[in-house]
Amino acid sequence: MEILTIVLILAAVIGLSNIIQHFIPFVPVPLIQIALGMILAIIPMGIQVYLEPELFFLLFIAPLLFNDGKNASRTALWRLRTPILLLALGLVFATVFVIGHLIHWLIPSIPLSAAFALAAILSPTDVVAVGAIASRVHIPHNIMHVLEGEGLMNDASGLVAFKFALAATLTGFFSLSEAALSFLEIALGGFFGGALIAYLIIRSRLWLRRLGMEDVTIHMLIHLLTPFVIFAAIEHFHLSGILAVVAGGIVHAIERDHDESPCLQLRVVSKSTWTVLLYILNGLVFVLLGLEIPSVFRDVLSNPRIDSLQIFIYALIITLGIFALRFVWVYVSWWFGWKFFKKDLMQPSLKNTMITTLSGVRGAVTLAGAFSIPFALADGTPFPERSVILFIAAAVILITLVIASIFLPIICRSKEAKESTPEDLEKNALIQCHEGAICALQEAMNDSNREVALKIIASYNRSLNNIKSESNIEDVVNLKKEEIQVRLLALQAESACLEQLIAAHKVTEEIAKKAQDHLHKLEIAIKHPLYYRVLILVTILKQALYYLKRKLIPLTSEQQKAQEAENRKFIRVKLAMALAAVDTLKENETPENRHITYLVIDKYNKLIMRYKLAKNLNSPDELSQQERELQELAFQSERDVVQHLYEQGEIPFNVVQKVRQNINTREAYFFE
Numbered sequence: 001m002e003i004l005t006i007v008l009i010l011a012a013v014i015g016l017s018n019i020i021q022h023f024i025p026f027v028p029v030p031l032i033q034i035a036l037g038m039i040l041a042i043i044p045m046g047i048q049v050y051l052e053p054e055l056f057f058l059l060f061i062a063p064l065l066f067n068d069g070k071n072a073s074r075t076a077l078w079r080l081r082t083p084i085l086l087l088a089l090g091l092v093f094a095t096v097f098v099i100g101h102l103i104h105w106l107i108p109s110i111p112l113s114a115a116f117a118l119a120a121i122l123s124p125t126d127v128v129a130v131g132a133i134a135s136r137v138h139i140p141h142n143i144m145h146v147l148e149g150e151g152l153m154n155d156a157s158g159l160v161a162f163k164f165a166l167a168a169t170l171t172g173f174f175s176l177s178e179a180a181l182s183f184l185e186i187a188l189g190g191f192f193g194g195a196l197i198a199y200l201i202i203r204s205r206l207w208l209r210r211l212g213m214e215d216v217t218i219h220m221l222i223h224l225l226t227p228f229v230i231f232a233a234i235e236h237f238h239l240s241g242i243l244a245v246v247a248g249g250i251v252h253a254i255e256r257d258h259d260e261s262p263c264l265q266l267r268v269v270s271k272s273t274w275t276v277l278l279y280i281l282n283g284l285v286f287v288l289l290g291l292e293i294p295s296v297f298r299d300v301l302s303n304p305r306i307d308s309l310q311i312f313i314y315a316l317i318i319t320l321g322i323f324a325l326r327f328v329w330v331y332v333s334w335w336f337g338w339k340f341f342k343k344d345l346m347q348p349s350l351k352n353t354m355i356t357t358l359s360g361v362r363g364a365v366t367l368a369g370a371f372s373i374p375f376a377l378a379d380g381t382p383f384p385e386r387s388v389i390l391f392i393a394a395a396v397i398l399i400t401l402v403i404a405s406i407f408l409p410i411i412c413r414s415k416e417a418k419e420s421t422p423e424d425l426e427k428n429a430l431i432q433c434h435e436g437a438i439c440a441l442q443e444a445m446n447d448s449n450r451e452v453a454l455k456i457i458a459s460y461n462r463s464l465n466n467i468k469s470e471s472n473i474e475d476v477v478n479l480k481k482e483e484i485q486v487r488l489l490a491l492q493a494e495s496a497c498l499e500q501l502i503a504a505h506k507v508t509e510e511i512a513k514k515a516q517d518h519l520h521k522l523e524i525a526i527k528h529p530l531y532y533r534v535l536i537l538v539t540i541l542k543q544a545l546y547y548l549k550r551k552l553i554p555l556t557s558e559q560q561k562a563q564e565a566e567n568r569k570f571i572r573v574k575l576a577m578a579l580a581a582v583d584t585l586k587e588n589e590t591p592e593n594r595h596i597t598y599l600v601i602d603k604y605n606k607l608i609m610r611y612k613l614a615k616n617l618n619s620p621d622e623l624s625q626q627e628r629e630l631q632e633l634a635f636q637s638e639r640d641v642v643q644h645l646y647e648q649g650e651i652p653f654n655v656v657q658k659v660r661q662n663i664n665t666r667e668a669y670f671f672e
Contacts, residue, residue, distance in 0.1 A: 014283030025647035030129045030286045037290020053372035062245045066227035069249025076145035084149035086333045092157040095123040102321050106314045110385045117165035118389050124158035126363025127151025137412040156240040170378050186240050194244025197230045198251035285364045296394045299387040315395035327357040361400040425655045433638040434464040440637035452626045482596045493584035494577040511570050575611040635667050
């Protein structure tokens with residue numbers, strides 16, 4: 001029961017992290033998940049998950065790298081094989097040598113072999129964290145392919161280097177020639193072994209199909225178990241399980257491209273299942289990482305003989321050293337590669353070099369490897385400075401993530417984005433919102449709702465053409481301000497008309513309150529868009545509860561007649577208020593606001609026609625219901641586009657507020 005509770009809490013934390021990231025998209029999900037994991041560890045809830053390295057690699061790293069290998073562009077990996085190998089192999093061993101000496105020089109109590117082990121485990125980049133950060137910044141495609149290829153391969157090279165450095169620390173013996181031969185054996189054996197096992201699994205699935213076993217469940221189960229089987233089998237022979245699952249993913253990608261079988265359902269189920277699985281695994285990796293960090297820090301902070309501030313400064317220096325070495329390595333190798341193989345590489349630039357450098361964030365593999373360091377040497381003495389090594393590993397992970405999160409968006413920001421004014425961004429966002437709504441309507445259109453869908457699409461196209469035809473951005477902003485003033489004037493006229501009806505005792509108290517609520521919501525939609533969304537959610541909840549109540553306790557025929565009569569009275573009141581608003585707008589029309597006034601009057605005239613048609617409320621109109629559902633879909637599609645633009649960093653929050661206000665205003669008047 002305790003394990004089940006922990007699993008449910010971790011799953012809830014993963015969901016919470018994505019909700020938080022929805023509101024602060026400039027903070028990558030891994031950082032949020034690490035922070036939530038640290039909070040869970042600090043809160044005295046008794047949540048403790050031991051991070052056993054071998055189990056961690058099997059359960060998390062194996063399926064994640066298998067999926068990355070399956071989805072990686074093989075053409076790009078082969079075309080960019082030279083820079084990928086220079087980073088995944090050359091830079092890893094350079095990091096072990098240079099950063100290892102730096103660590104030993106900063107902290108002499110850490111032996112050189114142990115310093116090499118720490119440098120080795122700090123050398124692999126985290127492809128999951130890179131992908132999360134890259135999702136909101138515009139990294140050039142070639143650089144992204146190089147980073148993906150590096151992330152697929154440097155885990156293996158870093159862990160092999162770590163293994164030999166650790167063995168040298170434990171036994172005091174090290175042979176360079178033996179290490180080199182062993183590395184080739186482990187790497188090549190793991191890669192080709194993984195490819196062979198993947199091929200055999202694919203052949204077994206084809207054999208089952210020939211026997212007539214097209215059951216999607218069986219084939220999906222085999223597919224899910226594949227990375228675990230490959231990793232466990234290859235690791236059993238002391239080869240690289242990481243390279244094995246990458247090779248297995250590539251073989252499955254080749255099989256997918258050449259598969260001509262008609263089993264479309266399996267592909268759909270496979271894609272959906274892997275999406276959910278990867279979502280959970282990615283989240284768990286960083287939440288578990290956050291759970292472990294407080295205990296690592298606590299060991300150092302509670303040790304009186306260790307100066308925690310000094311150790312943190314050392315960790316910062318080591319991180320900067322890793323970035324500096326990566327920058328020099330990338331720029332020099334890139335320059336030489338471009339000098340002699342110009343056809344294969346882009347011309348080197350400081351900007352692209354900085355992007356590649358800062359994208360080298362460290363992650364869960366680093367901490368998992370650090371935790372695999374034993375507590376004692378071969379002679380039984382404690383492993384030198386084990387708690388300090390764990391502290392430095394955890395600190396480097398956090399520092400690299402924070403630095404990349406802050407500086408990558410700044411460096412990747414295009415010149416056009418810097419020069420764009422808020423008005424330009426707002427206009428472009430509105431255009432993309434309208435186009436997104438039109439696409440959603442086209443996808444939802446069928447034979448039964450075609451007429452209504454085409455009507456709404458035509459309305460969006462007219463609005464889209466009006467937005468695109470506006471050449472002067474300042475005029476657009478001024479027109480929006482004037483429109484808000486005109487709409488507020490119309491609401492004041494409606495409010496005055498309602499007060500006159502109340503004074504003349506022509507409306508009941510209930511209808512008056514209902515009409516005042518409508519006016520209040522319309523005013524909030526114009527002035528306070530975020531609060532308006534809360535009101536809409538509350539209204540939807542009330543409607544759902546009312547609908548449930550009516551299902552459980554249906555109205556009698558007398559109650560239905562009384563409700564219909566009450567609704568007709570309310571519509572008559574709204575009709576009178578709308579007519580009063582039109583009269584007021586006409587009276588206050590000037591040559592300057594004529595265009596906006598006519599626009600608002602046109603919307604009121606449409607409302608008036610709908611009020612007049614709705615006087616007979618005996619049965620719902622099917623076309624009106626279809627129009628409502630399709631328009632709800634369109635408005636939600638617009639909001640999805642706005643949120644996507646915000647999460648991608650293409651528009652700031654003040655522009656988001658303005659665009660949402662525009663959507664809310666149109667939605668409020670449509671659903672009135």
